[in-house]
Amino acid sequence: MDKLISEYEDKLPRKVIDDIRANLPKGINQAKLKKIMDKALGEYENAKVNAGESVGIIAAESIGEPGTQMTLNTFHFAGVAEMNVTLGLPRIIEILDGRKEIKTPIMQIRLKAPYSKGKDIKEFALSIKETKLSEITTEFSISLADSEIEVKLDKEKMKSLNLTNTNVVNSISKQLKGFTIKDNKELIILKSRAKEEALNEVYKAKEKIKDIHIRGVKGISQVLPVKRDDEFIIMTSGSNLSEVLQIDGVDSHRTTTNNIFEIQEVLGVEAARQAIIEEVFNVIENQGLNVDVRHIMLVADTMCVLGMIKGITRYGVVSEKSSVLARASFETPIKHIINAALVGENDTLNSVVENVMLNQPVPIGTGVPKLVTKKK
């Protein structure tokens, strides 16, 4: 039986074959199976795209049209407490723009065995969260006489975070140069090594040390352990994929972020493409709209063909078009025409708008086949 199915493997897409395998009733005979396979194949052949189909426009329509129905400014909190996520139209725009800085970066950290069952999950989460010096201090003060900065530590907080004074001192000394550090239990005193330092500099230094990174992963400002299905995962706001993946106990295969550029950097374009597809698809689905993945795939693919993410903007995908007139018809026409004139660019009119401009048939759909009649 498997043999019969495998005969169809080059002809049918994997998904159809898997579906058939999963749904076959037990003990089906060869003849019937053959019939099923043939019928599936027949339907598949029938459902194939026609050559010349303007799939680009169709995809654009399929995403653009529901765009009008999406809500703006959806901040979503599922359950009792979850973090804010940009959703709806703003999120789609953000992804398709190819923005490097996104509004609400979020990570979903999946964990390996002991943690994923919920063991020490809170501690683990806290160890990921970025802790800055200002969070574990009660007071920063400057003694004018000696131009020293006194940092008063919040013992309680430090205890809950499992931090000791030495930890703090070490991280300060690593990140702040030019100061001698004295540790006297309650206070940490910083004294500038430079002589005759202007008070101004000390003030600046004071602001600087507030942001000193004590522990955790940089950029992760909030952590929240959540139970999903029957495993515990950690949701974070703020994202830093490359560092989180290196932490022991993190399941690096299933941990994701919603920052597509980070995915591109860490895992490459192919992963970024997949991330675009998933993100866009989730947002659209979340709004209760129905869009086939194929359309989103096509958009993601146009964004990624060049080996890196290009946004759908005048600086990104559109600027890569081969036709001068097509570029000019989008935005900043004058710039495009002038640049074209400088190099004597030749527009060979093989896409859509140029031919619309010239009142000629467009080479797409029914405009693809060419029929020439000879005049006698």
Added chain:
Amino acid sequence: MPEEKKSKTEKKAKEEKAAEIKEEIVAEAADIKEPADEKEVAEGEAKAVQMAEKEAEDTVGKEAVETADTGAEETAGKEGQTAEAERDKTEVIEPEESHVFKRVKSIVFSVLSPKMIKDMASAKIVTPELYDKEGYPVDGGLMDIRLGVIDPGLRCKTCGSKLKECIGHFGYIELARPIIHIKFVNIILNFLKSTCRECSRILIPKNKISKYKEVLDEVEKEKGIEGRRQKIKEIIASLKTINKCPHCKARQKKITMDKPTTFFEDEKRISPIEIWTRLEKISDDDILLFGLVVDYVRPEWMVFTFLPIPPVTMRPSITLESGERSEDDLTHKLGDIVRINQRLFENINAGAPEIIVEDLWDLLQYHVTTFFDNEVAQLPPARHRSGQPLKTLTERIKSKEGRIRHNLAGKRTNFCARTVISPDPMLELNEVGVPDLIAMKLTVPERITEWNMEYLKKFVEKGPKKYPGANYITRPDGKKKKITEETKEASLEEIQPGYTVERHLMDGDLAVFNRQPSLHRMSMMCHRVRVLPGKTLRLNPAVCHPYNADFDGDEMNLHIPQTEEARAEAEILMEVQTQLISLRYGLSIIGCVQDAISGNYLLTKNMILDRDKAIDLLAAIGIDDFSKLPRKEKIDGKELFSTLIPEDFNFTGKTREEEEVTIKNGKLVEGYMDRSNLGEGSGLLLRNIHQKYGKEFTINLLGKIFRLGVEVLLRNGFTCAVSDTDLPENARMKIQETLSNAAKEVDNMIGMYYDKKLEHLPGHTLSETLELKILETLNKARNETGNIVADFADKNSHTMIMAQSGARGNLLNLAQMAACVGQQAMRGKRIKKGFEARTLSNFKKDELTPGAGGFISNGFKTGLTPTEFFFGAMTGRDSLMDTALRTPKSGYLYRRLANAMQDLKVEYDETVRDSSGRIIQFEYGEDGMDVSKSEKGIINVKRIIKSIT
């Protein structure tokens, strides 16, 4: 145009000629409409159009040049012109029409050289005067008739043709001093900065030049032309700091630019003359390193010595009612330029002091700059006397109202109509009801042959005023004649095979129907015309969904295709039945709505009819074969419905309430019809019928089912009443109780909050926790009231039936009417805004009660308190704002998507590629399946297996 370029064109032309096709020049000219404008801007990037041409070689070259210069500004107008011109041409050739069309193959952009400007010009402009005393254009003036004609009755001196036939011709003026082209200042600056001030060589040592070139070629291979541009930018940037020429060892001075058009070299101004000489000395080899191509542009061309004057046809003057002439903005600007230029000439010749000459020179520079772009940042825009800024070349091209997006990428049509729409379920889905008034204005051209002569004569006989008549006849030579009551007889005599009759629109004609915004292709579908009395366009309410139309005053457009090709495409690709399956998600996008759903729901759920009633129903929906009805006196609604379904159809599905629906051998044996089976975008019933029986059958069946639903309601009566929302006393008590319990609970929580006893949720402050908890409690309470309403409301009330069948409304709506409207939320939170520390002045400061946070505990029927009403208005306004802000945003996203992806298509090898042949996907959607041919994006394996086993 450079000489060799010309010969290239010629060669191409010859080849093309060898390739057999004989074409017409006329079509050509039409195709080059837009260049003229742009050409100006970029100091005229001449578009040498490589085209196929016939006959003698020298004419070829000339032709190419001519096409490049000519240009008219209004696309629409232009079209008219050529169409007419074409007709005149064919007059000579007689009846035969040319079926081979001219095609522009490619367009090359380049910068106009001074020589080119002079060559393509047909007049030298020397005087700013426009007309003489008689109102006749002055020779050598800006309206010179050698530049084309815009007055009826005059003939163009250059080409000899009349108004509308002559496309206009360029002129030129000789500038007294060179003027810098504003659009090229940055490039000029680059040239000045990175070439030697003495020897004009690029500031790269000789031995390195070839290496740089190699690097550039490499970059281009890898990253394309954009990458090359980037690299060139880097190279140029690196040259700016070099202060000793590697060729002649001359010391370089620092060059700065004072925007917009003045250049300095160490504080000393460089005059455009000097700039010109420096640019002129740069060798061709060096230019290449700046990324310019010498065949198309020389740096010194970026400084004008001659200025091309656009033809009058692109800047026509209008005659006001008072008989006064009002000139175009461009003419005004050109007048300024010519006037100042003349004064400059005179002053120079008279030996005026340097300072006066320089002032005039700067003024001329200003005028030329604003002629190209009136929105240059550092310059005050040139204005009309009224103070309104002039619209010069750049403004003409740019932006949504500019030439490109307004006239070139967007076209206008004739043969269209627009009015209010209204519903008519008695129409078929693919029909459109057209008012007779419109049908008599819109026409369909029909060619007379021997065989349809008699048929068409009848239309001419009736004339334009009686309904199936005709408005025009067209002679074989293209002359159009209007049919009037008087000329009717003559026309009737005249017509013979070969003539065309433009007859009135009739039943069955094809028409393209459209509603804006046209967001997807289903916004423009082809319908068949039904001429009806009345004054609105009518459509079947089932097709509202793809158009997103309703009847609260919506208007729609109707277009009548005029050629056989257009009609064929409209019928095969655009007709309603071809669009049944959405290409967005692969399900039926057209389905039953409203009454049709509730009607079928009632019919199939539990209705039993007398046989005569059943037959009456079937007859009403257009079925005259009653043999499928079971031979019984009482007929079940399910049986009646089953008569519509083909006998070999099998289907299983679910209703909205998750009950089984089974159709076995064309009989509805279990379940009932509701929205999840009949409605649009849901369920597979319609999709499966489409799959099995095809589009024609589906659309027909859908029409019948729709009408069946409507007829059932017509016969039984169906309405909403206030009493539908009445609840029994105990239910109302229960609701009251629930609400007061919730209020108490909230009170408790507030108390706990003040006592700091509230346990706070992780990641939230105490007050946030309180907010969340209150919100949760109140929502729970509202949902409970909803459940109570659902339990106690009359199941058989029409409102409930509508909600249950999915025709309109839902239980929540009913609960809001009958019991409690619920919490009004803005951005997912209770209402906070308004006065200081409170929402309305009716409450105390910092009040946290449900009422103060926008909880509406009354139902719509009992009526809202003033404060509740106000909160409702707040959320209402908020949602209006949301829509208003969203529309432009999503519109822009859509435009960008469409622009970026418009040229992607599936090739014959099943890959998806863009217009330059770059592969985007190896197989469309990873399996090559067309969504609109799939069932919700997949092959329905389960159905296949079921059908076989």
